[in-house]
Amino acid sequence: MKVLKFGGTSVGSVKNMANVKNIIHDGSKKVIVLSAMSGTTNALLSIAESITNKNTNEATEKINTLHDTYFTVIDELLVHDHLNKQTKDYISSVFNLLTTHTHKAPSALLNNEIVAQGELMSTYMFNAYLKQEGIDSTLLPALDFMRINKVKEPDMESIKRNLKEVMDRVPEATIYITQGFICLDDKGNISNLQRGGSDYTATIIGAAIKAEEVQIWTDIDGMHNNDPRYVNNTNPISDLCYDEAAELAYFGAKILHPQTVLPVREDHIPVRLKNTMNPECYGTRITSDATENGIKAIAAKDGITAIKIKSGRMLLAHGFLKKIFEIFETYETSIDMITTSEVAVSVTIDDEKNLDKIIAALEAFATIEVDKNQSIICLVGHAIVNHDETYKLFQILKDVKIRMISYGGSKNNISLLVDSKNKIETLQKLNDYIFELAHQ
Ligand SMILES: Nc1ncnc2c1ncn2[C@@H]1O[C@H](COP(=O)(O)OP(=O)(O)O)[C@@H](O)[C@H]1O
Numbered sequence: 001m002k003v004l005k006f007g008g009t010s011v012g013s014v015k016n017m018a019n020v021k022n023i024i025h026d027g028s029k030k031v032i033v034l035s036a037m038s039g040t041t042n043a044l045l046s047i048a049e050s051i052t053n054k055n056t057n058e059a060t061e062k063i064n065t066l067h068d069t070y071f072t073v074i075d076e077l078l079v080h081d082h083l084n085k086q087t088k089d090y091i092s093s094v095f096n097l098l099t100t101h102t103h104k105a106p107s108a109l110l111n112n113e114i115v116a117q118g119e120l121m122s123t124y125m126f127n128a129y130l131k132q133e134g135i136d137s138t139l140l141p142a143l144d145f146m147r148i149n150k151v152k153e154p155d156m157e158s159i160k161r162n163l164k165e166v167m168d169r170v171p172e173a174t175i176y177i178t179q180g181f182i183c184l185d186d187k188g189n190i191s192n193l194q195r196g197g198s199d200y201t202a203t204i205i206g207a208a209i210k211a212e213e214v215q216i217w218t219d220i221d222g223m224h225n226n227d228p229r230y231v232n233n234t235n236p237i238s239d240l241c242y243d244e245a246a247e248l249a250y251f252g253a254k255i256l257h258p259q260t261v262l263p264v265r266e267d268h269i270p271v272r273l274k275n276t277m278n279p280e281c282y283g284t285r286i287t288s289d290a291t292e293n294g295i296k297a298i299a300a301k302d303g304i305t306a307i308k309i310k311s312g313r314m315l316l317a318h319g320f321l322k323k324i325f326e327i328f329e330t331y332e333t334s335i336d337m338i339t340t341s342e343v344a345v346s347v348t349i350d351d352e353k354n355l356d357k358i359i360a361a362l363e364a365f366a367t368i369e370v371d372k373n374q375s376i377i378c379l380v381g382h383a384i385v386n387h388d389e390t391y392k393l394f395q396i397l398k399d400v401k402i403r404m405i406s407y408g409g410s411k412n413n414i415s416l417l418v419d420s421k422n423k424i425e426t427l428q429k430l431n432d433y434i435f436e437l438a439h440q
């Protein structure tokens with residue numbers, strides 16, 4: 001069985017939902033994972049924010065605007081009277097729930113419940129649409145099987161058990177539809193797999209049912225070799241190995257949630273990235289096979305803070321790095337990049353929540369300099385550190401100010417840290433040097 005995940009754009013308009021219907025309607029048994037319609041998760045987060053700020057009128061206005069958008073889509077999507085009415089009744093119940101939430105005390109749990117409604121609405125609507133089109137499908141509520149544990153990782157044993165149970169209730173179904181992104185936490189409260197988490201839902205399900213393939217359907221022809229939102233002349237990559245895909249996703253390639261490949265790599269389940277608007281295109285295939293050597297793709301991750309820890313006297317004394325790492329461990333902050341010199345260590349973090357406390361603790365034995373608004377630019381490719389063409393990367397140094405370089409941490413990754421205001425220029429220049437000029 002295959003697992004097919006369709007993202008926000010794929011279910012974001014009636015035209016795209018028709019494309020999804022055509023893609024899935026081939027008679028083979030499959031699990032379909034849907035995200036919320038594009039824009040919905042942001043709208044729900046914004047409603048939650050108004051509630052947190054105790055601005056009930058603002059929250060109500062936002063709820064009403066979103067409600068009208070949904071009713072317009074339903075009228076276009078569902079021309080069958082009964083299905084139109086039934087779906088509007090369900091969507092109204094969701095918006096009534098949101099309205100009751102505007103009078104409740106703000107909390108993280110309430111926010112999670114609000115943000116979960118996007119996937120609940122899209123799956124309900126799409127299931128009704130398939131019924132209207134004469135296609136048999138069955139809704140599998142993700143909250144009946146998707147669980148995370150105390151450390152917010154998927155609880156695979158319980159997911160496997162619960163999923164089997166809910167699927168066994170309807171063994172005759174050909175198309176199972178479920179919600180991406182949402183889950184229950186270890187206490188049974190509604191939670192989620194973080195932004196973009198529907199990709200992760202798909203591979204978790206893929207691993208749980210030992211799927212033959214997981215397909216991530218989106219609005220672009222697969223993983224491009226650079227960020228198409230900022231760079232001209234990017235191209236899709238046909239094949240990636242799990243390591244390469246994991247590095248790119250972690251370092252900002254928005255097309256994939258950072259954890260996507262983790263659940264499936266052990267069982268060698270292939271992941272395909274495909275374009276809902278151009279299904280014939282090959283897309284990208286992610287497997288365990290090593291691919292050709294050399295720089296394959298570039299991604300960038302924003303919101304990075306660099307911390308320079310200077311202490312001439314103690315730096316190379318043994319135990320000094322341990323002391324530094326213990327501080328980051330105490331404040332549950334992970335380090336992305338690290339570079340060292342005779343007199344200083346520089347590290348980067350992407351979570352500033354405990355920055356002040358971390359600085360205070362480090363200042364007890366070192367001088368600290370902090371640079372905010374940095375971006376990590378990550379170059380990925382099988383064995384790139386040893387490749388003949390990798391020297392081209394260093395041509396960038398004559399044009400762009402680089403704050404840190406990480407080379408050799410893994411054979412497949414070279415990372416640069418630049419000021420975020422130089423990110424686009426750096427990405428474009430790397431694209432020109434590495435992918436364009438290389439072929440002239
Ligand atoms: N390296 C990359 N390759 C392809 N797309 C990328 C890359 N980096 C960023 N993107 C962006 O990711 C978008 C698709 O991801 P996302 O918005 O999460 O889709 P969906 O809503 O289908 O889940 C693309 O439209 C593209 O702008």
Ligand SMILES: N[C@@H](CC(=O)OP(=O)(O)O)C(=O)O
Binds near residue numbers: 197
């Ligand atoms: N709806 C969630 C989960 C998700 O994966 O969405 P998308 O597939 O559109 O990236 C979000 O916006 O974060």
